[in-house]
Amino acid sequence: MRCMIFLCFLFFCLDGRAKDPLARKPESMLAEILSEPAEVGSVFAQAKLDGVNYRKLLAGATRLNRKDLAAIFLYSGTNKLQGEGAETNIAGLRELLRLWGITILRTFYDRYRSMFK
DSSP states (O other), X not given: OHHHHHHHHHHHHHTSOOOXXXXXXXHHHHHHHHTSOOXXXXXXXXXXXXXXXXXXXXXXXHTTOHHHHHHHHHHHTTOOOOHHHHHHHHHHHHHHHHHHHHHHHHHHHHHTXXXXX
């Protein structure tokens, strides 16, 4: 069984269809998530049922709004998302962490650039 799983994984990776999500910029990945329609089961539809405008929060967090980022993390901690909505939420959180991390590192480097020379 392990051999079969390994072969399926190997085929999928070598097939060319598997793209490394870290190879793309977080901004483009977040824009792709934001462009998804609010279909049944999507993170946007599930959050709307809970009274949360997830698209607005994600767009704000992408523009580096701290309150929107905090609201997304708080909503994610409620464990109300399921299936596709949960997967999209996790992908969005990963990209937000990458985006915010890059921004913080750039700020740190710009502030303390003289130490690195």
